[in-house]
Amino acid sequence: MAYPQGNGQAKVANREILRVLHARLDHMGGSWVDKLPSVLWALSTTPKEVTSVTPFQLVYGGEAVAPVEVGVKSDRVQHYDEGNAERRLMELNMVDEARAKATIQITAYRQRMKQNYNQRVIPRSFQSKVQIKKQRPLSASPLTVELRP
Structure with missing residues (x-):
């Protein structure tokens, strides 16, 4: 892959960021610039449904320690030692x-989605050079359409 936009990842990520920003700004108001760091933190530390792990975990190989945990001295921070x-x-x-x-x-996950979608599709087959009459308004005469391969 030469650039991330090639498979739509950048568009999806940007859409998700905008969705969360809109939700936060609608409830609390304020400047989006102030809310962006917390939105990015929330998105990178929230487990995804498909992978059941956080993007942070996939990149750095461990759970993120929230800045609040460092200031409040949570159990995870208090029991940390260099022997780990x-x-x-x-x-x-x-x-x-x-x-x-x-x-x-x-x-x-994608295969399950594909199967679910394909179960709902109604298969239709058409033969070449079959004439189909379309219904037109009463004021016009019927129109004949010929299908070709």
Whole structure:
């Protein structure tokens, strides 16, 4: 892929950002510039339905620590020690596996969506050179259309 717009990822991401910004600004008002960092944080730390993990986890290989947790000294921050470095390196080595698993889940999700869509489609077949009469208003005569391959 030469650029992210090639498969629509940038459009989808921008649409999602705008959707959340509109929701926040409608309720609280204010400037979108002030709300953008919190919107981006929320989107990157919210688990996605398809992959069941956060985008932050897929990129960095671990859960994000919210800035509030650092200031309030949550359990996760209080019980952190430097001895966890080995475990953290092991988690980072498993990031590629997590990404591969997410890719498989996305593929399975797309297949389920495709099957669901295809179940609702009504198959129709047309033969070449068959004449179909279209109904026109009473003031006009019937129109004959010929289908060709």
